[in-house]
Every structure is written in C-alpha cells, then in structure tokens.
C-alpha cells in the first residue's frame with residue numbers, strides 16, 4: 001500500500017540581496033497550508049547574515065529559520081518545512097520521482113540564473129531547478145539584480161524559453177503600498193499567484209484608478 005505523499009513546494013534561497021522576499025514567500029506558503037522543502041545556498045548564508053544578523057546553520061536550521069521569521073522555534077507551521085543541505089545531491093529534490101509540486105528560487109542571484117539556464121547543477125538548488133524544468137513543473141525565478149548585463153538578460157530569456165517564469169523582484173506601487181514589508185509582500189504575492197496558491201498579500205486591481213488602494 002502506498003501512502004499519500006507529501007507534495008511540497010521547493011524553495012531555493014540563493015545568494016542575492018533580498019532575503020526578506022524569501023522569508024515572505026516561505027511564510028505565505030506555510031500560512032496557506034502548503035508544505036515547503038527548503039534549500040539555502042552557501043552564498044545565501046552570507047546574505048542572510050548580512051541582512052538579518054542570523055548565521056544560518058544546516059544543523060540548527062529550525063531555530064535559525066524561526067529566528068529569521070520572528071517565530072518561536074516550536075511554531076507549528078515549521079513542522080511543514082523539510083530542510084535539505086545545499087551540498088546534498090542525494091536529497092529528495094535531486095530526483096524527478098520526488099513528489100514536488102514545483103520550485104521557487106527567491107531571491108535568485110545572477111549566478112543561479114546562469115547556472116539554471118545552462119543546466120550546471122552545481123549544488124542542490126540548481127539541480128532541483130534543473131529537475132523541475134525537466135519534469136515540466138512550475139519554476140519561478142525571482143531575480144534580484146540591477147542593472148542587468150547581457151549575459152543575465154540572455155539567461156533570463158533561456159529560462160523563459162525552457163518554461164520557467166522569470167519574476168523580477170520589482171514591486172508595483174498601484175496598491176497604495178506604504179512600507180517596506182508591503183513592497184516585499186507584493187513580490188511574494190506575485191510569486192504565489194504564479195504557483196496558484198491563494199493569498200491576501202496585496203489588494204488586487206479592480207478596474208478603476210485607485211481601486212487597489214486599501
């Protein structure tokens with residue numbers, strides 16, 4: 001008899017600035033009752049340390065993730081997270097037979113954009129993205145860089161052609177957003193829209209000027 005498998009979203013955090021986008025996306029997935037498999041690249045440890053002051057450790061990921069989210073370590077939503085070390089090529093998300101729904105890379109470094117576009121699979125994050133594309137599952141790549149050089153622009157086009165959604169971390173301002181968290185949540189909401197996961201992260205446009213303002 002085969003158990004009903006857990007069907008997680010894989011969230012890959014790479015080493016671009018913008019770790020609040022990762023936190024907002026993971027929190028929103030968990031709050032929507034989704035399961036999350038988390039992969040944090042080696043470089044992302046530097047951005048997390050720089051932007052939050054938290055030294056993210058494989059062996060203490062639950063405490064470190066809780067601290068990052070401002071949650072207690074025994075927060076029940078963290079039970080829906082499975083963590084895989086970035087160097088673990090034997091991890092579930094390395095295989096197409098692992099029952100993932102799809103994947104988000106948030107934030108995506110230009111190195112991750114290049115590695116995924118070229119199929120380098122240099123770590124578990126890139127391998128999981130490669131698997132997501134070959135299995136024709138949704139892949140959202142939330143690139144965070146500006147300005148963009150020609151190589152990155154080409155890699156983004158290749159990702160689009162391969163079926164990924166390239167979603168720049170570029171919040172819109174039509175929803176009457178007033179603080180940084182609202183701008184961050186706007187981007188996380190656009191990611192969840194692509195995944196088809198319900199959320200209330202921003203007010204939607206309703207067809208009239210000013211209609212998305214709270």
Ligand SMILES: Cc1cc2nc3c(=O)[nH]c(=O)nc-3n(C[C@H](O)[C@H](O)[C@H](O)COP(=O)(O)O)c2cc1C
Pocket residue numbers: 013014015016017018041042043044046047050108109110111112123144145
């Ligand atoms: C504090 C810090 C901020 C960074 N910000 C960015 C960024 O916004 N965009 C980017 O593409 N790379 C950024 N980098 C460089 C990447 O971390 C670097 O290219 C790395 O190789 C990415 O590896 P990864 O894709 O395996 O995570 C940053 C690095 C550090 C230390």
